[in-house]
Amino acid sequence: MIIGDTSIHISLKKLGENLDAVRKMAGKNVAVMAVVKANGYGHGAKEIAPTLLEHGADYLGVARLEEAMQLRESFLKAPLFVLGFTPDRFLQTAVENDITLTIFSAHQARILSEAANKLNKKAVVHLKIETGFNRLGTDSIDELFEILKTPNIYAEGIYSHLALKDRASDEVQLEKFMNIVNELEAKGHTFRYRHIADSISAVDYPDFRLDMIRTGAVLYGMKGFESDNVEVQPIMTMQTRISRIRCISKGEGVGYDLEWTAERDTVAATLPFGYADGYPRALGGKSYVTVRGKKCPLIGIMCMDQCVADVTDVDDVKEGDIAIIYGDGTQNTLSVAEAAQKAQCNKNEILCRLAARPVRIYE
Numbered sequence: 001m002i003i004g005d006t007s008i009h010i011s012l013k014k015l016g017e018n019l020d021a022v023r024k025m026a027g028k029n030v031a032v033m034a035v036v037k038a039n040g041y042g043h044g045a046k047e048i049a050p051t052l053l054e055h056g057a058d059y060l061g062v063a064r065l066e067e068a069m070q071l072r073e074s075f076l077k078a079p080l081f082v083l084g085f086t087p088d089r090f091l092q093t094a095v096e097n098d099i100t101l102t103i104f105s106a107h108q109a110r111i112l113s114e115a116a117n118k119l120n121k122k123a124v125v126h127l128k129i130e131t132g133f134n135r136l137g138t139d140s141i142d143e144l145f146e147i148l149k150t151p152n153i154y155a156e157g158i159y160s161h162l163a164l165k166d167r168a169s170d171e172v173q174l175e176k177f178m179n180i181v182n183e184l185e186a187k188g189h190t191f192r193y194r195h196i197a198d199s200i201s202a203v204d205y206p207d208f209r210l211d212m213i214r215t216g217a218v219l220y221g222m223k224g225f226e227s228d229n230v231e232v233q234p235i236m237t238m239q240t241r242i243s244r245i246r247c248i249s250k251g252e253g254v255g256y257d258l259e260w261t262a263e264r265d266t267v268a269a270t271l272p273f274g275y276a277d278g279y280p281r282a283l284g285g286k287s288y289v290t291v292r293g294k295k296c297p298l299i300g301i302m303c304m305d306q307c308v309a310d311v312t313d314v315d316d317v318k319e320g321d322i323a324i325i326y327g328d329g330t331q332n333t334l335s336v337a338e339a340a341q342k343a344q345c346n347k348n349e350i351l352c353r354l355a356a357r358p359v360r361i362y363e
């Protein structure tokens with residue numbers, strides 16, 4: 001493998017520290033699912049999984065069975081959990097590979113039951129409860145009892161997901177969830193894991209942690225929460241190097257449509273990263289990179305593979321100099337949070353759109 005100029009540096013040490021902090025916050029009676037869907041929010045699921053497992057993640061959570069199967073190839077024994085819907089045709093594969101599934105229909109319970117019977121094991125599932133998000137799950141008690149009485153099914157858990165509109169509406173969801181759990185428990189069905197909290201609610205609402213929290217964002221150092229219940233740090237830096245420097249005169253344009261025009265004589269640095277590396281095209285002309293500790297505005301339209309920055313104010317700037325694309329927000333670097341704000345998206349989107357092309361370097 002050759003390491004190009006545009007690279008993503010990931011600190012496994014900081015990732016481990018973040019998980020330690022989250023586990024300490026949760027306490028020993030609350031399990032922690034480390035969510036690594038979408039290639040570990042862009043950080044590389046396969047590469048970060050060992051650190052998460054070593055630091056005591058109780059589950060690795062992904063969105064789809066195909067992601068779980070990729071992890072299963074490398075991690076034969078790891079507890080893997082699919083948070084999303086699994087199509088009927090994949091249910092047998094899930095049982096064969098000991099992957100814990102999210103289900104909410106008796107129809108799927110029956111298919112799983114048959115597959116499990118053939119393999120002489122139990123299908124491990126968590127029941128997904130609809131509490132108001134209106135995306136996945138059921139709030140039909142009859143359906144849930146139907147699933148629970150299906151043979152060869154081990155309902156290890158029961159869970160729901162919050163809309164996070166505000167504390168009041170989240171509490172309505174929690175109450176609806178607990179009412180259903182209590183009704184099932186009253187009939188003798190108990191669950192090892194009852195869970196409803198993602199990163200934000202796990203940090204801000206201690207009473208929502210129940211038996212397990214499902215954390216993605218906070219493990220990657222994203223602070224979308226309000227309280228100071230946990231101390232985490234960003235684990236990713238993206239950088240590149242200046243390919244070319246050219247002095248352009250006042251009045252000259254730069255890039256497609258010559259959209260940007262120099263208002264002064266300008267030193268322009270060409271950088272080998274673009275929207276195909278996962279950088280939002282919308283940030284062309286609206287953001288900056290950091291060269292020698294100085295913020296350098298991006299100028300012109302963001303191209304697929306390249307862009308241009310104004311480095312006029314950087315002393316001694318040279319071709320080959322490092323330009324920080326995303327940093328931790330200190331030393332004039334653009335944090336993921338600030339990039340999200342500028343691109344009018346959220347922090348998770350900035351992370352998970354990081355493309356495959358820039359090489360990941362784990363340190």
Ligand SMILES: *Cc1c(COP(=O)(O)O)cnc(C)c1O
Nearest residue numbers: 035083161198199214215216217
């Ligand atoms: C992605 C996901 C999470 C993790 O969300 P974060 O905000 O990144 O912590 C938790 N639960 C479900 C169901 C998810 O899909």
